[in-house]
Amino acid sequence: MSDETRAQALLAEQRHHIDNLDAILVYTLAERFKATQAVGRLKAEHALPPSDPAREARQVERLRKLAADADLDPVFAEKFLSFIISEVIRHHEQFQK
Numbered sequence: 001m002s003d004e005t006r007a008q009a010l011l012a013e014q015r016h017h018i019d020n021l022d023a024i025l026v027y028t029l030a031e032r033f034k035a036t037q038a039v040g041r042l043k044a045e046h047a048l049p050p051s052d053p054a055r056e057a058r059q060v061e062r063l064r065k066l067a068a069d070a071d072l073d074p075v076f077a078e079k080f081l082s083f084i085i086s087e088v089i090r091h092h093e094q095f096q097k
Helices: 003-045 053-069 074-096
Strands: none
Touching: 003 074, 053 074
16 A cells, blocks of 8 residues: 555545534534423523523533643633524524514
């Protein structure tokens, strides 16, 4: 087997692994949004505000630590969580209407 053929096989293997991880991310995000939608409905039923800044701050700190422990850039992790939180709040606001 040539070096190029070996490299192509390794590349295909790594891409397959990435594709599997992408699927895990999508399904995990879907599950997370199902859970947060249940929270949004509960908040709407009890006239609670759509956002909880204190919890969000705790979650950011928690995620930054998890990211550091996982050798992932905590700044990236915080940006990612901020995007998710903004989507969750948007959903919660829709339940309030």
